[in-house]
Amino acid sequence: MLIISVILILLLSLLIIEKRMLQKSIGSMNLRIHVNGTRGKSSVTEYIAAGVASSRPEVMAKITGIIPSVIHNGVIQTVDRNGAARVQEQVNILRSAFRKKVKTMVLECMSIAPELQKLEGSIFQPHFYVITNIRDDHREEMGKDIESQADAICSAIPANCRVITGESKFIKKIEEKASAGNSTVITAGELDERLREKLPWGIFPENVALALTVCREAGIDPDLAEEGIMNWIAGTKSPLTTMLYGGKKIRFLNAFAVNDIESTESFIGYWKEVSGHTDRITVILNTRADRPVRTDLFSEWIANNRDSFDLIILTGNHRTRARYKLSESGFEKEKVICWNSREMRSPVKSLVSTVSDGAFVTGIGNIGGDGFHIINELR
Template structure:
């Protein structure tokens, strides 16, 4: 008896008493864990209070809320886009903004309630009344800017929206077009620019620009030289290409003739005949032409030709040659506005200026890459008078750069960004 009693006593003493169990504190609250007997060892389960659970799940809850908001926003955007019967997406290397304005003017003259958005250096939204409002950017351009324009167009009850493609990267071009679901696409031309994004070869540039083409859409183009390659690229994407003819009634400016032809063809593809849209298009083209400012000063005629927005040499040379044919001015001054982040463009324009030889009397260099441009011109033995000058210094060098008397042509080229707008103000605000 004593032996069994002793064993029982020994056995009972090996089991911890409830009152003697250790106390575990969790965030200030005393918690006494349950005791689990397993081979004489006590194990303690993990303790999770409500606050720990919420903290753990919070990122997932926020992610789910964001996904839900995006789903709702996408559904609303699709509905707004569907409320716009005519949707025209304008892409290409050069002339996009002009073509957007021409198409908009043409549709309005046909009685269509039309809004538009151009990108360029100054992104602008044109309402149903034709009132332009600058879109303010806080940081780099973002594709959401296009979605905001579409929301505004739907809210105004527009019957047509003409939107300029704002993206360079092919994937973003495709994203724009996928959301816009254009009824007509425009590809103005394929030129050599933005090689770091568009590619080094013509085939790479074609692939980049046609990434915005959606299946089943009609694509209108003014490109002539690469027409066969464009036909093949557009056909691969399940679309149809239409070549726009030049409009011969637009004077000698080939670029204007081509842009007017593109606008007429795009409106026709959208279902509006040329006779209804052409009056508005021609009126807008005339406003574009008036950017060239004729001024009479002391018996001499000065003509300022604004080609700052044509960032590539091919478009600039085409416009320059057309102006020289229509008005063979004796003295030519070229203002080259440069950008340090576009060194290839600077070199291209310098090479073009050197090919003009004695046709150019003086070259005025401005912008953040002007020192490099000056070195290139001098190393290329440029015969023209070369001077570095910003717009606010023009009055100091004008006498040397532009001779007094006779007929004078001043051509602004290179880049509109930076000093380009200020050069415009110089020549629109007073005599050259």
């Protein structure tokens, strides 16, 4: 019994020490910004960090998006992740930031479950809480409809901070939740036409406007913030690439990370207009068994817009379910192709042998698993 009591005392002591060290790490940062929302979190996090770094030293950003990474003073480093994503990863990043004497931290929210979103906020204690937008996604964890998902995101709004958002549909809900915790809400307006004309194709003006608003509210000189963000954007890659392979010219649009229907439609429509493509397209739907609702939603969307597509290529570990849903809806079986391990050994060759010259192909659904493999092959 004495031994158990000693062990419990030691564990409690370690927890107290751990909490104090974490509080010390967070307290050393004089500007803390937490970025949440459905779409555009990674881009907005990058833009904010670039804008703040234009006039402040020792700025770090943690990106959760396609490839988890840390940006410290403009240098990108991939985060080594063993197993599934956990909030502990954010804690480790905050400790690293403290050791590196970081003064500004821009942290993309990595949690999906509502209670974990709240936990992140309570740990980080941000001065600014950014909500990019609210779209229908992650039904498994955040609720079966967009109202529930809006509640999940808004419930994580910390007390006594400034909330900055580009979301308009749920602005009243955001204001109510913020007011309950003595937080204030600031809405980002539209980007002025002068800056819009400077943006490369594929950069969403609303994300830039949101980042500039955050920088302004944080006391960053607007001209310097704009210069920093525009310089960062100039170094980003376009999601639309052109392949010349096997005598064929194929355009590929990477939309794997755009996980909700509304944003996917907008994203594809935008890039079709930019590229001048007016015909039907081929879709690679990458599926995940741990995202079954997403599989069903994208399959239904494809079936409801069948005249827009030439072929549907199914990849990932939930492709059998997608094929079933498409068949159930009456989608033409001859237009649906399942890629197995043989095709995935060389997805570029498989794609070239499948589509015709001049094809416009877009990857949708999920970036994980086969999506990563396809993108790496295309690079």
